[in-house]
Amino acid sequence: MTLTTDAVPVGDSAIDADWWRQAVVYQVYPRSFSDANGDGLGDIRGVVQKADYLAGLGVDAVWLSPFYPSELADGGYDVADYRDVDPRLGTLADFDEMIAALHSRGIKVIVDIVPNHSSNRHVLFQAALAAGKGSPERDRYIFRDGLGEHGELPPADWQSCFGGPAWEPVGDGQWYFHFFATEQPDFNWDNPDVHAEFLQTLRFWSDRGVDGFRIDVAHGLSKDLPAALPSQAELDAMDATGGRHPLWDRDAVHEIYREWRQVFDEYDPPRIAVAEAWVATAERRAKYATPDGLGQAFNFDLLEADFDAAQFQRIVADNLAQSEVTGSSSTWVLSNHDVVRHATRYGLAPLNGSRVKQGSHWILAGAPAAQIDLEQGSRRALAATLFLLGLPGSTYLYQGEELGLHEVGDIAPEDRQDPAFFRGADPDRDGLGRDGCRVPLPWTSSGASFGFGAGGAHIPQPGWFAQYAVEAEEADPSSSLNVYRRALALRHELQTVEELEWIRTGCADVLRFARPNGWQVVTNFGTEPFDLGEDAGRLVLSTQPVSGGALPGEATAWIAPAA
Numbered sequence: 001m002t003l004t005t006d007a008v009p010v011g012d013s014a015i016d017a018d019w020w021r022q023a024v025v026y027q028v029y030p031r032s033f034s035d036a037n038g039d040g041l042g043d044i045r046g047v048v049q050k051a052d053y054l055a056g057l058g059v060d061a062v063w064l065s066p067f068y069p070s071e072l073a074d075g076g077y078d079v080a081d082y083r084d085v086d087p088r089l090g091t092l093a094d095f096d097e098m099i100a101a102l103h104s105r106g107i108k109v110i111v112d113i114v115p116n117h118s119s120n121r122h123v124l125f126q127a128a129l130a131a132g133k134g135s136p137e138r139d140r141y142i143f144r145d146g147l148g149e150h151g152e153l154p155p156a157d158w159q160s161c162f163g164g165p166a167w168e169p170v171g172d173g174q175w176y177f178h179f180f181a182t183e184q185p186d187f188n189w190d191n192p193d194v195h196a197e198f199l200q201t202l203r204f205w206s207d208r209g210v211d212g213f214r215i216d217v218a219h220g221l222s223k224d225l226p227a228a229l230p231s232q233a234e235l236d237a238m239d240a241t242g243g244r245h246p247l248w249d250r251d252a253v254h255e256i257y258r259e260w261r262q263v264f265d266e267y268d269p270p271r272i273a274v275a276e277a278w279v280a281t282a283e284r285r286a287k288y289a290t291p292d293g294l295g296q297a298f299n300f301d302l303l304e305a306d307f308d309a310a311q312f313q314r315i316v317a318d319n320l321a322q323s324e325v326t327g328s329s330s331t332w333v334l335s336n337h338d339v340v341r342h343a344t345r346y347g348l349a350p351l352n353g354s355r356v357k358q359g360s361h362w363i364l365a366g367a368p369a370a371q372i373d374l375e376q377g378s379r380r381a382l383a384a385t386l387f388l389l390g391l392p393g394s395t396y397l398y399q400g401e402e403l404g405l406h407e408v409g410d411i412a413p414e415d416r417q418d419p420a421f422f423r424g425a426d427p428d429r430d431g432l433g434r435d436g437c438r439v440p441l442p443w444t445s446s447g448a449s450f451g452f453g454a455g456g457a458h459i460p461q462p463g464w465f466a467q468y469a470v471e472a473e474e475a476d477p478s479s480s481l482n483v484y485r486r487a488l489a490l491r492h493e494l495q496t497v498e499e500l501e502w503i504r505t506g507c508a509d510v511l512r513f514a515r516p517n518g519w520q521v522v523t524n525f526g527t528e529p530f531d532l533g534e535d536a537g538r539l540v541l542s543t544q545p546v547s548g549g550a551l552p553g554e555a556t557a558w559i560a561p562a563a
């Protein structure tokens, strides 16, 4: 299978506007990355302090999860002011310094935009509450009269994504809608003020020098709510794949992104955007990745797949074919702040024939530690990552995955922060919550909060973090960190033309593909060694030691072109 798009060399400044097409983007979850002021919460100056680390890792861009003022009802995805920095995390001056520190090292910056909902502390929502029923202020959010004689019953029985009711009373007979936590009221995107608010926000950060945006819940903004609301059961029974569902993935949402594209294109190079859109099919996802829209969309297919050659090959082929249709490049993701870290996922004992379900936390919730094979998980994770890094397209890495860090499964209820845990989200999805992948990073093997900061860590770190610390891994040439570093350095040679050609291996568990410049990637998803043949002589990187020309099971090899 071959994909051809712009056959242009990477790194040519003449095509800087295309920097995102094959970029490696590193996700920083700011409150858990690095704490410069020792208050237990990661901050913007913490990112500045680690700029050399990020440059040494070799990433092309950093995506910062929300760092805006927030009551932290949902880890910062409840934004109280879209155009400022949470004072606990720093100031706008710190932010400017961070941009300069990263840009001077050749690293681009992407920030998270959360347009589906604000915090209930946002000035617009506070104004809506104060202004009362029927006011223009209330029209910026989704308010409805309650049912019952005095509006004491919710307008519908809808459930929020984090569990619990999706409608909240405000005390005057009206209720507001929230897809997520109670503190996250949904905006009404039929209201022009909401459009204006976000256009201003996009320009604000673009003017400050950010290179792009990650769009939260990009498939949820447009809604079509009739006067008589359907029940949750009726909603669930509706087709969500045709663009006309009342709540999700409506075709109309793309009108918003066409408007945003005009703003992105006001800048040189144009600002980029990547949609977080959990939609039903690759075809629906492609609609978010058009050049007149957001341009790129997260592809979570591999994140949701088992460590399985057939699944990986089908997913890659399907998504590269989709890229050909849209002209965008595919994205590849194995971990982020919403899912169980992939090193742990891949070590879970299979349940119902599959190790993952929606990339979720539920299996972990039901899996005693003894059922997790950490070593197998680590082996597979590194093999899968090197497979991804060899593919055409861009790869999104989540902080700590370069250390092979595992999920923290045993966080005490009183130390948990995720609303999905407290609201009793669907156990089939986020039952245990997402705190286990958000524990502050270990930088040193000892000391306060393992070098995260001079003080504590806002989610307690387990003792075993010591062995995954950056300091420990830097000293070990075969560590996960050093494999990531070598891979990212080599990747600049490997990523030229956005094409891939599968090579038959004669083994169902082994995938092998070549890039047009002759680089090859071989991944052994099985447990039996695979003979690399004469190509073993050109091996430049492998996730497990190769001896006698045989790639061990659960390993990936990169092979340089013939001279």
Ligand code: NOJ
Pocket: 074, 077, 114, 180, 216, 217, 276, 337, 338
């Ligand atoms: C998706 C984000 O990734 C997640 O962390 C957040 O809880 C929801 N959107 C709501 O903003």
